[in-house]
Amino acid sequence: MGHSARDDAYSRRELLKSAVYTASGLTASGLFTPLIAEHAGAFNAPDNPPSADSTFKSMKGVPFERHTKVRFGIVGTGLRGRSVMNELLSVQGAEIVAICDPNLANASRAAKLCKDHGHKEPVIYSEGPDAFEKLVIRDDIDFVYTATPWEWHVPVMLASLSAGKHCGSECPLGTTLKDLWALVNASEKARKHCMQLENCNYGETEMLINRMVKEGIFGEVLHVEGAYLHDLRDILFEDKDEGLWRRAWHTRLNGNLYPTHGLGPITAYVNVHSGDRFDYLISMSSPQRGLDLYREKNIPDKKDPKWKEVYVTGDHNTTLMKTINGKTVLLQHDVSSPRPYTRHHRLQGTLGAFEDYPPRIYIDGQTGGERWATLETWKKQFSHPLWSEIGERAKSKGGHGGMDFIMAYRLVQTMLEGQVPDIDIYDSAIWSAPLPLSEISIARNSSPVKFPDFTRGKYK
Numbered sequence: 311m312g313h314s315a316r317d318d319a320y321s322r323r324e325l326l327k328s329a330v331y332t333a334s335g336l337t338a339s340g341l342f343t344p345l346i347a348e349h350a351g352a353f354n355a356p357d358n359p360p361s362a363d364s365t366f367k368s369m370k371g372v373p374f375e376r377h378t379k380v381r382f383g384i385v386g387t388g389l390r391g392r393s394v395m396n397e398l399l400s401v402q403g404a405e406i407v408a409i410c411d412p413n414l415a416n417a418s419r420a421a422k423l424c425k426d427h428g429h430k431e432p433v434i435y436s437e438g439p440d441a442f443e444k445l446v447i448r449d450d451i452d453f454v455y456t457a458t459p460w461e462w463h464v465p466v467m468l469a470s471l472s473a474g475k476h477c478g479s480e481c482p483l484g485t486t487l488k489d490l491w492a493l494v495n496a497s498e499k500a501r502k503h504c505m506q507l508e509n510c511n512y513g514e515t516e517m518l519i520n521r522m523v524k525e526g527i528f529g530e531v532l533h534v535e536g537a538y539l540h541d542l543r544d545i546l547f548e549d550k551d552e553g554l555w556r557r558a559w560h561t562r563l564n565g566n567l568y569p570t571h572g573l574g575p576i577t578a579y580v581n582v583h584s585g586d587r588f589d590y591l592i593s594m595s596s597p598q599r600g601l602d603l604y605r606e607k608n609i610p611d612k613k614d615p616k617w618k619e620v621y622v623t624g625d626h627n628t629t630l631m632k633t634i635n636g637k638t639v640l641l642q643h644d645v646s647s648p649r650p651y652t653r654h655h656r657l658q659g660t661l662g663a664f665e666d667y668p669p670r671i672y673i674d675g676q677t678g679g680e681r682w683a684t685l686e687t688w689k690k691q692f693s694h695p696l697w698s699e700i701g702e703r704a705k706s707k708g709g710h711g712g713m714d715f716i717m718a719y720r721l722v723q724t725m726l727e728g729q730v731p732d733i734d735i736y737d738s739a740i741w742s743a744p745l746p747l748s749e750i751s752i753a754r755n756s757s758p759v760k761f762p763d764f765t766r767g768k769y770k
């Protein structure tokens with residue numbers, strides 16, 4: 311008997327239900343199943359794709375069908391969902407027809423946003439955590455966007471693909487190899503796109519550097535670095551928004567919990583999925599101290615249920631990756647140590663180097679001595695046309711310096727014009743893969759762990 315995407319969606323959902331219900335009981339019990347148990351099966355043979363029968367045809371290079379308008383369903387209307395809605399509602403040709411969130415207060419705020427932008431109020435689905443199932447089967451939705459806690463991204467997207475909808479999620483796309491493969495298979499079977507909407511790929515600096523890389527200004531790119539170093543301690547311990555679910559992940563696994571912001575932009579610099587792919591990684595974590603120290607200082611009442619939680623994620627994770635063509639990539643994660651924000655964002659080529667935070671550039675024989683230069687002169691020649699055209703408007707919208715608006719604009723534009731999407735399921739899956747793979751490597755004393763080839767050989 312055939313195994314349908316719908317079956318996958320349901321069996322996965324049943325699995326997740328227990329995880330999510332445990333998650334909501336976090337402060338009560340403090341107990342979590344270690345996530346590593348879920349990698350079983352994918353563990354020993356991560357290179358072996360599931361049977362390559364005719365059901366699985368690549369989605370690489372497949373254009374969207376043309377749309378006269380793009381009708382969105384939004385699942386998860388917390389801080390991020392509403393922020394992305396704010397961008398989408400400002401893009402010509404985008405409409406939000408339905409929203410879903412068990413938190414009715416958030417859903418109502420989101421519905422008001424539509425009205426404030428002069429749009430029709432969307433239909434609200436708010437009856438429990440499975441209400442998205444009703445949203446995804448509507449026949450007036452072209453794209454389902456998910457901004458829920460991480461544990462719901464995969465069930466929502468599997469249900470969306472099963473209902474024949476294009477879909478996308480916030481970061482990470484998924485948290486286990488099994489889930490990432492399930493999304494690849496479901497997208498290929500449904501012939502619909504499934505993508506992670508990685509806003510950092512649309513940053514002004516990232517798009518400028520990507521152009522300069524493609525023009526050969528840095529020569530051959532040998533090594534790149536990315537990171538998510540963001541002091542989230544206050545947010546993680548709040549009794550609202552991300553504080554309700556994100557801290558739970560620090561009790562579940564030791565690895566890089568949030569790889570995609572750092573990895574998304576730099577994979578393009580080393581041509582991953584355009585001739586190259588990741589081969590293997592090794593990962594190490596520092597001891598966990600930050601959340602313990604924060605709790606000690608800020609939660610004096612030892613009877614507070616938060617004192618039952620055991621944090622297992624090392625504060626500072628460092629993962630080193632190698633591509634098939636020999637390029638090296640350094641990726642880091644730390645959300646529990648005091649420091650200013652950085653995504654690190656660094657590249658070394660045979661002709662020069664770039665480093666961010668603050669952005670600076672060095673080109674052999676051009677920038678003089680051993681001194682860094684600012685980006686200003688390079689911007690004149692290499693600014694991405696999108697940033698030259700709509701950069702000011704994007705910045706005025708505010709979301710993360712304008713990159714959120716450029717991301718929303720590109721998604722709608724590619725769908726209206728029937729273009730190939732900027733980001734496909736293979737990029738999306740590989741950006742999230744270091745989450746489970748770093749956990750596996752650390753559990754095996756930092757041994758090398760192979761990446762799966764989600765493209766099934768099409769990366770060439």
Ligand SMILES: NC(=O)c1ccc[n+]([C@@H]2O[C@H](COP(=O)([O-])OP(=O)(O)OC[C@H]3O[C@@H](n4cnc5c(N)ncnc54)[C@H](O)[C@@H]3O)[C@@H](O)[C@H]2O)c1
Pocket residue numbers: 385386387388389390391410411412413416438439440441442457458459460462480481482509550551552553710
């Ligand atoms: N790209 C970025 O820059 C960026 C920034 C912040 C957050 N994020 C990501 O966005 C996602 C959401 O984060 P957030 O900050 O908005 O969190 P949040 O807690 O503010 O919002 C999450 C919302 O999802 C709702 N929700 C929970 N279960 C649901 C379900 N089963 N169906 C529908 N809705 C459900 C919650 O009620 C809540 O309203 C996360 O994946 C996070 O990592 C990305």
